Amino acid sequence: xxxxxxxxxxxxxxxxxxxxxxxxxxxxxxxxxxxxxxxxxxxxxxxxxxxxxxxxxxxxxxxxxxxxxxxxxxxxxxxxxxxxxxxxxxxxxxxxxxxxxxxxxxxxxxxxxxxxxxxxxxxxxxxxxxxxxxxxxxxxxxxxxxxxxxxxxxxxxxxxxxxxxxxxxxxxxxxxxxxxxxxxxxxxxxxxxxxxxxxxxxxxxxxxxxxxxxxxxxxxxxxxxxxxxxxxxxxxxxxxxxxxxxxxxxxxxxxxxxxxxxxxxxxxxxxxxxxxxxxxxxxxxxxxxxxx
Amino acid sequence: xxxxxxxxxxxxxxxxxxxxxxxxxxxxxxxxxxxxxxxxxxxxxxxxxxxxxxxxxxxxxxxxxxxxxxxxxxxxxxxxxxxxxxxxxxxxxxxxxxxxxxxxxxxxxxxxxxxxxxxxxxxxxxxxxxxxxxxxxxxxxxxxxxxxxxxxxxxxxxxxxxxxxxxxxxxxxxxxxxxxxxxxxxxxxxxxxxxxxxxxxxxxxxxxxxxxxxxxxxxxxxxxxxxxxxxxxxxxxxxxxxxxxxxxxxxxxxxxxxxxxxxxxxxxxxxxxxxxxxxxxxxxxxxxxxxxxxxxxxxxxxxxxxxxxxxxxxxxxxxxxxxxxxxxxxxxxxxxxxxxxxxxxx
Numbered sequence: 001x002x003x004x005x006x007x008x009x010x011x012x013x014x015x016x017x018x019x020x021x022x023x024x025x026x027x028x029x030x031x032x033x034x035x036x037x038x039x040x041x042x043x044x045x046x047x048x049x050x051x052x053x054x055x056x057x058x059x060x061x062x063x064x065x066x067x068x069x070x071x072x073x074x075x076x077x078x079x080x081x082x083x084x085x086x087x088x089x090x091x092x093x094x095x096x097x098x099x100x101x102x103x104x105x106x107x108x109x110x111x112x113x114x115x116x117x118x119x120x121x122x123x124x125x126x127x128x129x130x131x132x133x134x135x136x137x138x139x140x141x142x143x144x145x146x147x148x149x150x151x152x153x154x155x156x157x158x159x160x161x162x163x164x165x166x167x168x169x170x171x172x173x174x175x176x177x178x179x180x181x182x183x184x185x186x187x188x189x190x191x192x193x194x195x196x197x198x199x200x201x202x203x204x205x206x207x208x209x210x211x212x213x214x215x216x217x218x219x220x221x222x223x224x225x226x227x228x229x230x231x232x233x234x235x236x237x238x239x240x241x242x243x244x245x246x247x248x249x250x251x252x253x254x255x256x257x258x259x260x261x262x263x264x265x266x267x268x269x270x271x272x273x274x275x276x277x278x279x280x281x282x283x284x285x286x287x288x289x290x291x292x
Numbered sequence: 293x294x295x296x297x298x299x300x301x302x303x304x305x306x307x308x309x310x311x312x313x314x315x316x317x318x319x320x321x322x323x324x325x326x327x328x329x330x331x332x333x334x335x336x337x338x339x340x341x342x343x344x345x346x347x348x349x350x351x352x353x354x355x356x357x358x359x360x361x362x363x364x365x366x367x368x369x370x371x372x373x374x375x376x377x378x379x380x381x382x383x384x385x386x387x388x389x390x391x392x393x394x395x396x397x398x399x400x401x402x403x404x405x406x407x408x409x410x411x412x413x414x415x416x417x418x419x420x421x422x423x424x425x426x427x428x429x430x431x432x433x434x435x436x437x438x439x440x441x442x443x444x445x446x447x448x449x450x451x452x453x454x455x456x457x458x459x460x461x462x463x464x465x466x467x468x469x470x471x472x473x474x475x476x477x478x479x480x481x482x483x484x485x486x487x488x489x490x491x492x493x494x495x496x497x498x499x500x501x502x503x504x505x506x507x508x509x510x511x512x513x514x515x516x517x518x519x520x521x522x523x524x525x526x527x528x529x530x531x532x533x534x535x536x537x538x539x540x541x542x543x544x545x546x547x548x549x550x551x552x553x554x555x556x557x558x559x560x561x562x563x564x565x566x567x568x569x570x571x572x573x574x575x576x577x578x579x580x581x582x583x584x585x586x587x588x589x590x591x592x593x594x595x596x597x598x599x600x601x602x603x604x605x606x607x608x609x610x611x612x613x614x615x616x617x618x619x620x621x622x623x624x625x626x627x628x629x630x631x632x633x634x635x636x637x638x
Contacts, residue, residue, distance in 0.1 A: 053531065074535065074536050076534075082532060083532035084532070089526040089529070091579055092579060097310075099525075105518070119300050120300050126299075158533065
């Protein structure tokens with residue numbers, strides 16, 4: 001199902017004395033994967049928190065199907081819009097199956113009993129995330145990658161058409177990062193779930209997202225396909241970093257190669273990208289190794 | 293059966309097994325509580341046969357048993373159980389809500405707020421009777437609001453709430469010490485009762501406010517229990533699951549303070565029962581499902597057993613608060629040492 005539209009209009013939000021989002025408009029493409037990228041403290045997480053109602057906007061609106069999310073009862077909203085926060089807390093000793101079951105919370109009333117439907121949703125979520133075998137294990141015994149899959153399973157059990165994720169790949173090694181992003185793509189293909197996630201890694205964002213949202217200083221700097229957004233000019237504006245963009249030989253999507261002060265050849269405008277197997281020759285000997 | 297249906301059955305079966313285990317453990321705690329309740333009715337300094345106890349309970353006049361059982365043991369046992377239920381449930385609600393066993397009302401100054409108000413009312417205002425209890429309940433709520441207000445910054449973080457609470461507790465303690473130092477000798481006895489919890493001289497009428505607190509505040513906590521469980525996943529996750537975090541917090545604070553303050557008003561602050569019940573219940577039933585009911589039962593068990601030990605098992609006679617205090621203090625030290633090592637929570 002891709003019927004739901006999420007629209008952000010002139011959104012401003014922040015914390016007690018600090019305005020973080022300074023007027024932002026965005027129409028989330030339904031049924032697609034959108035990645036929000038930007039430098040630290042540019043307002044990525046704040047945008048996600050405001051979109052999912054964790055934070056009240058100072059001005060502007062977040063509209064789900066044309067209706068302000070603050071006018072929708074929380075439980076009802078949670079059946080359409082799911083969020084996996086950056087650092088969810090697993091209660092000590094809780095098992096995987098129990099944690100995933102908690103995704104059914106918005107589907108249950110005060111007195112309603114657990115139904116077959118709930119069991120089916122939990123099973124489907126466990127299987128989709130390949131955590132079925134772990135169902136009886138305590139969450140605190142799992143590896144970082146497994147744990148993240150379990151949290152995603154919980155969000156899946158919620159069965160929402162829109163799923164927001166705040167840095168779902170943080171603290172994971174590269175193979176688990178790819179695994180999580182593959183899993184989210186599966187979900188998008190199979191169910192048409194609209195996915196919006198904050199990602200740190202620009203190249204993974206460009207690889208996996210249909211659309212990129214580049215934010216700078218609490219505002220939308222660029223929005224579009226990865227090819228449109230991941231350009232040298234945008235990277236310079238958003239991150240204050242010189243870079244080269246080449247085509248990823250695997251996916252054809254753009255790849256950003258940062259240019260620092262050391263270990264780089266002088267930039268040749270218009271030069272074609274080096275083939276990946278070609279080791280770059282070092283022209284300039286760095287004065288010192290700067291690791292910090 | 294298809295593979296998918298088989299998987300669903302596996303999950304369903306595992307869930308049922310978990311639930312059954314949980315229910316069995318809760319039933320076992322309840323049975324133990326019942327057995328201990330009967331024991332305290334039968335066996336004190338003298339033995340009364342269960343048959344005689346039953347006849348007394350049914351309202352018959354049994355020579356030699358009616359007074360001992362009906363006037364001494366029964367009120368004491370009933371009061372212990374009811375106060376224990378209140379302390380256990382209120383304490384666990386706080387610990388679950390703030391995701392920290394140190395967040396118990398007897399550590400963060402809420403029970404002390406009730407005590408301080410009662411001591412003030414007795415010593416300075418020369419009050420006595422039920423009005424003192426009403427003072428205590430209102431003060432408990434005010435202290436909770438004070439801590440909430442002081443700890444509020446972009447929402448209430450658990451650790452800040454606890455640290456502010458410990459600070460407030462220290463302040464209240466010195467206020468109590470000051471008030472007592474000014475106290476005329478004849479009020480001392482009554483005031484001291486508010487500092488060590490005890491069910492000495494219990495009367496059956498005293499159970500009315502406790503029953504009221506259990507029905508109203510305990511009921512409110514049980515209504516909130518699902519949202520309270522969601523809070524254990526972190527405020528953001530709970531909100532994402534459709535919980536109104538702010539409202540749940542306010543209701544839980546109100547209801548938990550209600551149970552604790554009313555119980556404190558009746559028995560005095562029985563040390564560490566609120567603090568110990570939740571973690572013991574968690575050990576027994578595991579972490580699946582709400583802890584409120586098992587924690588309440590454990591609280592009742594602690595007060596009943598503690599009072600019985602204080603009267604008949606230990607050499608000499610001690611109020612129940614002394615016994616539970618001796619149990620709780622080592623656990624508090626253990627928690628602090630462990631929290632410093634791993635930073636973990638309930």
